Amino acid sequence: MVQICKMNVKNPIKITIAPGDGIGLEIMEATLRILQAAGAAIETESIEVGERAYLSGISSGIPPAAWETLRRNKIF
Numbered sequence: 001m002v003q004i005c006k007m008n009v010k011n012p013i014k015i016t017i018a019p020g021d022g023i024g025l026e027i028m029e030a031t032l033r034i035l036q037a038a039g040a041a042i043e044t045e046s047i048e049v050g051e052r053a054y055l056s057g058i059s060s061g062i063p064p065a066a067w068e069t070l071r072r073n074k075i076f
Contacts, residue, residue: 012041015075018066021050045069 017032019025035042047066054061070076 012043013075014043014045014073016047016069016073017044018047018049018076021052024050045073 017028019028032044047063047069049062049066051061053063053066056063
């Protein structure tokens, strides 16, 4: 069970999101709408991972800039 804590809107928490491949974009959009309706005070930073990154030559599918964002925000 996931619990969402309502936070002070003046201090949103920055989270990293990755819409991903396939149906990931639709799922991410729906999830963010739910979080917004629940009053979660978050600010999102999107990263590109998956097939597009892999096809651009990054064998892990996760570009270095995405790793930097994950380390900085600590929430994925």
